[in-house]
Amino acid sequence: MDNFTVGVVVFPGSNCDRDVSWALEGCLDLRTKYLWHESSDLSDVDAIVLPGGFSYGDYLRCGAIARFSPLINALDEFVKSGKRVLGICNGFQILTESGFLPGALVANKNLNFICDDVELDIVSSKGGWFNNVDEKQTIKLPIAHGEGRYHCDSDTLKKLVDNELIALRYKNNPNGSSFDIAGITNEKGNVLGLMPHPERACDEIIGGTDGLFTLKSLILK
Amino acid sequence: MDQFAVKVFVRLRPSVLDPAGEATKSASIKLGAEGIKSLRIGKMIEVKIEGNGENEVRGKIDLLCDRLFANTVIEDYEYSLEKL
Numbered sequence: 079m080d081n082f083t084v085g086v087v088v089f090p091g092s093n094c095d096r097d098v099s100w101a102l103e104g105c106l107d108l109r110t111k112y113l114w115h116e117s118s119d120l121s122d123v124d125a126i127v128l129p130g131g132f133s134y135g136d137y138l139r140c141g142a143i144a145r146f147s148p149l150i151n152a153l154d155e156f157v158k159s160g161k162r163v164l165g166i167c168n169g170f171q172i173l174t175e176s177g178f179l180p181g182a183l184v185a186n187k188n189l190n191f192i193c194d195d196v197e198l199d200i201v202s203s204k205g206g207w208f209n210n211v212d213e214k215q216t217i218k219l220p221i222a223h224g225e226g227r228y229h230c231d232s233d234t235l236k237k238l239v240d241n242e243l244i245a246l247r248y249k250n251n252p253n254g255s256s257f258d259i260a261g262i263t264n265e266k267g268n269v270l271g272l273m274p275h276p277e278r279a280c281d282e283i284i285g286g287t288d289g290l291f292t293l294k295s296l297i298l299k
Numbered sequence: 300m301d302q303f304a305v306k307v308f309v310r311l312r313p314s315v316l317d318p319a320g321e322a323t324k325s326a327s328i329k330l331g332a333e334g335i336k337s338l339r340i341g342k343m344i345e346v347k348i349e350g351n352g353e354n355e356v357r358g359k360i361d362l363l364c365d366r367l368f369a370n371t372v373i374e375d376y377e378y379s380l381e382k383l
Contacts, residue, residue: 139370146367175370182372184311189318229315229373254316 082297085123087169089133089144094166094277098129098293101277106294115144118152125162125296126153130275140183140196140225141171150176162205162296163269167223170261170271179262179271180238181230183223187254191224195285196204197249198260198274202242205267208296209291214247217288219274221252221260228255228262228272241265246272300349302358307378309369310341344368353380 084102088095095112101109111123115133120126134143144150150172157163157178165173173179186192198217200210208217230238235257238244246261253273261272276289311317317339324338346363348354360378369376 138367142367142370174372180372182370184315184373187316187317187318189322227316231314231372254318 081109082124083109084296085109085120085126086110087113087115087126087128087149089115089120089131091135092129092131092168094168095131097275098127098166098277101280101289101293102127103297105280105290108293108297113149114146115149118148119130120142120149120152120156124166126156127296128163128172129277131168133168133172136225138167139171139175140152140168141173141175144168144172145176153178157264157266160266160268160299162298164207164292164296165269165271166275166277167221167226167273170273171225173269173271178269179264180234181228181256181259181262183225183273184190184227184229185225186227186252189224191222192226192252193222194252195220195221196260196274197215198254199249201244201247202263204242204263205247205270205295206265207245207267207270207292207295216249218279218286219288220263220278220285221274223253225275226255226259227253228257228273230256236274238262245270246274260265260276301345301352301356302349302383303353304383305356305360305378307344307346307360307364307376308341309344309364309366309376310376311339312373312375315373321342347383352355353382356380365366 200208247258251258276292279286279289320339
């Protein structure tokens with residue numbers, strides 16, 4: 079694992095890229111590499127994080143323009159190879175816009191930009207992204223979004239439930255998400271998208287360490 | 300080559316809650332407008348585009364609408380096309 083490198087994608091408008099990198103390097107001693115969105119060479123990274131922010135100013139829809147970057151085009155092969163991809167907040171929006179995950183993220187029900195700590199139930203640990211093997215089924219992570227209301231049609235929701243693709247649900251739904259959904263995985267489990275920010279919960283000094291497990295699981299095969 | 304002016308309308312699907320529309324409806328009622336039963340907000344995109352005839356241009360616009368202008372998980376679209 080000495081050379082395990084996590085690629086942190088930087089779009090114009092990303093603003094959590096450095097937080098992710100600091101958390102991975104400073105708290106988990108993992109090597110990171112910033113990947114400019116115009117790069118399509120993913121050969122020297124072992125996992126990828128799409129960080130939060132406002133890629134392309136959220137123009138048209140959140141994540142809609144980022145989807146057409148060379149890096150996202152190259153991501154298809156990366157995901158098919160089984161390597162792990164974590165999309166946080168705007169990264170989750172990009173993953174749904176580009177079809178790696180089903181559904182869409184739309185404006186919060188109350189139109190507020192919500193910046194808060196939220197309690198989350200771990201529903202499934204498919205892909206090993208969350209620790210629910212012991213009695214600790216609930217974690218607390220920060221959220222910060224204006225468009226985080228997960229929406230999908232009823233067939234998609236059934237598929238998510240039946241295949242255990244729902245990773246996290248809000249205990250007190252802050253944004254009107256369908257079925258209280260805060261995070262989902264793809265069927266293989268190697269792609270996780272979530273609205274909460276695990277990278278902002280990696281040190282007791284800033285309010286908690288419940289995000290560590292998810293970031294650490296980037297190294298899983 | 301013919302040139303066309305295209306107006307694309309993108310709307311949230313009826314099943315998707317439109318909080319911005321609801322807020323604007325509420326403000327409209329506060330303004331004193333009576334009888335508003337529903338108010339929903341969409342987008343209009345104007346495109347000028349060249350192509351060999353209407354069919355070819357419609358093909359290009361369909362692709363743009365499907366892949367970029369609208370997210371068909373949450374939005375519907377329609378467009379009108381005028382030859383310039």
